[in-house]
Amino acid sequence: xxxxxxxxxxxxxxxxxxxxxxxxxxxxxxxxxxxxxxxxxxxxxxxxxxxxxxxxxxxxxxxxxxxxxxxxxxxxxxxxxxxxxxxxxxxxxxxxxxxxxxxxxxxxxxxxxxxxxxxxxxxxxxxxxxxxxxxxx
Amino acid sequence: xxxxxxxxxxxxxxxxxxxxxxxxxxxxxxxxxxxxxxxxxxxxxxxxxxxxxxxxxxxxxxxxxxxxxxxxxxxxxxxxxxxxxxxxxxxxxxx
Numbered sequence: 394x395x396x397x398x399x400x401x402x403x404x405x406x407x408x409x410x411x412x413x414x415x416x417x418x419x420x421x422x423x424x425x426x427x428x429x430x431x432x433x434x435x436x437x438x439x440x441x442x443x444x445x446x447x448x449x450x451x452x453x454x455x456x457x458x459x460x461x462x463x464x465x466x467x468x469x470x471x472x473x474x475x476x477x478x479x480x481x482x483x484x485x486x487x488x489x490x491x492x493x494x495x496x497x498x499x500x501x502x503x504x505x506x507x508x509x510x511x512x513x514x515x516x517x518x519x520x521x522x523x524x525x526x527x528x529x530x
Numbered sequence: 531x532x533x534x535x536x537x538x539x540x541x542x543x544x545x546x547x548x549x550x551x552x553x554x555x556x557x558x559x560x561x562x563x564x565x566x567x568x569x570x571x572x573x574x575x576x577x578x579x580x581x582x583x584x585x586x587x588x589x590x591x592x593x594x595x596x597x598x599x600x601x602x603x604x605x606x607x608x609x610x611x612x613x614x615x616x617x618x619x620x621x622x623x624x625x
Contacts, residue, residue, distance in 0.1 A: 444615045444617050445618050486610070495569045496569060496571065499571045502567070
């Protein structure tokens with residue numbers, strides 16, 4: 394059967410503690426597998442603050458799967474997400490082989506840039522700290 | 531009709547000259563607003579924020595300087611990001 398590439402992002406209820414989310418994530422993974430999908434990669438973003446409240450909640454637990462699956466998995470999964478109360482939001486995107494590659498590259502660059510920025514900030518803070526010490530002298 | 535001119539042709543010419551003058555400064559266009567980013571990723575909120583205004587609205591192509599294709603990709607990316615609460619639909623800071 395012809396499989397497509399999907400990127401599935403799910404936001405679980407932010408009220409759940411990190412260890413409480415696990416069964417729901419497993420359930421989703423199970424759901425994907427049952428409908429003929431194979432998970433290529435799992436990207437756990439963890440708890441994040443939402444840009445606006447969803448269902449009166451300000452936090453969500455984000456997880457992103459890259460999946461190879463037949464097209465009819467999508468509506469099964471959509472249905473499951475709608476019924477499952479602890480899934481606040483989900484987004485299923487289909488990518489062509491070419492887009493997937495470009496996307497991977499973009500992601501890597503994005504991650505590298507974020508890492509570089511974090512490093513720069515750390516260095517800056519370290520410099521600021523040493524400056525503070527100088528001031529005391 | 532403006533009494534300063536004897537006929538319409540003179541006035542038209544004067545108007546054209548004025549328009550020319552106004553256009554003397556060429557419209558500035560940012561050369562590459564994406565700075566080497568060839569794919570607009572909807573999870574890259576930092577990038578997307580550059581193309582939205584303070585209210586969270588997507589800026590027009592006229593201001594972003596993106597090509598039509600890039601602008602479409604941007605619009606889509608912003609909308610996905612909003613759906614996942616990575617970007618706000620509205621920022622209501624105005625009191």
